[in-house]
Amino acid sequence: MLKQAKVAILGLGAIGSPLAIYLASAGVGYIRLIDRDLVELSNIQRQILYEEKDTVEWKPKATAAKEKLERVNSDIVPEARFEDFNPATAEELVADVDLVLDGTDNLEARFLLNEVCVKNNIPFIYGAAIEDYGAVSFIVPGETPCLRCIIPELPEPGSLPTCETAGVLGPAPGVVGMIEAAEAIKYFVGFGELLRSKLLYFDLSSLSFEIIDVHRNPNCPTCVREEFPLLNREIKQSTISTLCGRNAVQISPKADLGLNLQALGENLRKNPEFEVKKLTGDLLVVEHGGLSIAITPSGRAIVRNTNSEKRAKSVLSRIISC
Numbered sequence: 078m079l080k081q082a083k084v085a086i087l088g089l090g091a092i093g094s095p096l097a098i099y100l101a102s103a104g105v106g107y108i109r110l111i112d113r114d115l116v117e118l119s120n121i122q123r124q125i126l127y128e129e130k131d132t133v134e135w136k137p138k139a140t141a142a143k144e145k146l147e148r149v150n151s152d153i154v155p156e157a158r159f160e161d162f163n164p165a166t167a168e169e170l171v172a173d174v175d176l177v178l179d180g181t182d183n184l185e186a187r188f189l190l191n192e193v194c195v196k197n198n199i200p201f202i203y204g205a206a207i208e209d210y211g212a213v214s215f216i217v218p219g220e221t222p223c224l225r226c227i228i229p230e231l232p233e234p235g236s237l238p239t240c241e242t243a244g245v246l247g248p249a250p251g252v253v254g255m256i257e258a259a260e261a262i263k264y265f266v267g268f269g270e271l272l273r274s275k276l277l278y279f280d281l282s283s284l285s286f287e288i289i290d291v292h293r294n295p296n297c298p299t300c301v302r303e304e305f306p307l308l309n310r311e312i313k314q315s316t317i318s319t320l321c322g323r324n325a326v327q328i329s330p331k332a333d334l335g336l337n338l339q340a341l342g343e344n345l346r347k348n349p350e351f352e353v354k355k356l357t358g359d360l361l362v363v364e365h366g367g368l369s370i371a372i373t374p375s376g377r378a379i380v381r382n383t384n385s386e387k388r389a390k391s392v393l394s395r396i397i398s399c
């Protein structure tokens with residue numbers, strides 16, 4: 078049964094790491110590994126999919142995770158997707174799987190995941206951790222409360238603690254990932270009780286675990302009224318976001334730019350202001366003025382060593398117009 082199971086793990090950080098390893102070890106046949114970021118040294122402290130050597134090779138987390146899972150279990154098929162989860166990519170990234178597992182690090186991505194799973198009738202397991210706390214719930218569209226029934230509104234930006242403002246105790250997201258893995262295995266094998274219409278909440282500082290009953294909102298905009306504003310949001314311009322807990326900025330173009338990275342990299346090599354650190358068909362990494370810039374063929378870029386969106390955008394425009 079596990080061999081036939083197809084899952085997607087969205088986010089390969091501290092929750093996604095143990096989750097991926099347990100599902101691969103258990104023999105879940107197909108695991109789609111989705112993450113937009115590269116491995117860096119500060120990840121190693123709690124993101125147990127990765128090793129130091131991955132950080133010096135400028136490796137996408139999705140690629141490093143795939144290689145790790147292939148070493149763990151050669152009978153399974155891991156697929157790496159080094160992509161941003163946004164309204165343009167969301168439906169394709171979770172298409173054709175039986176279950177989606179939440180390893181994201183922010184509520185906005187989870188609300189988008191909720192919309193895409195409700196719209197396409199895909200069960201998913203919500204999981205989140207902050208400081209010493211964690212929460213998990215098993216969401217089956219049309220049957221259990223959806224995430225929007227449990228958390229009615231997206232809080233104002235900056236009003237909630239994030240891993241950037243509050244930090245996180247390394248094992249707390251690990252516990253969330255392991256509980257998600259246990260739920261997934263029980264679901265596919267068909268035993269035990271699942272966290273359907275229930276929210277597990279734990280606090281590692283006091284070691285309390287409690288399960289709360291949650292209920293469908295009869296007027297839920299997502300699972301009752303079937304409104305999907307995040308998913309239907311039109312992308313009119315490139316989006317810029319700072320990455321949680323990181324000194325880095327991501328810039329996503331409004332549409333796929335279809336860059337020829339090889340040609341771009343060769344061109345940059347002629348300019349002494351830029352140092353090309355890595356050049357493959359799907360990733361170009363360049364250093365310039367203390368910043369390192371990783372660019373994918375779609376034109377999506379991660380600019381490290383800055384939190385300034387303006388600075389990141391200015392350096393990227395120099396590279397892409399080069």
Ligand SMILES: [Zn+2]
Nearest residue numbers: 223226297300
């Ligand atoms: Zn709902």
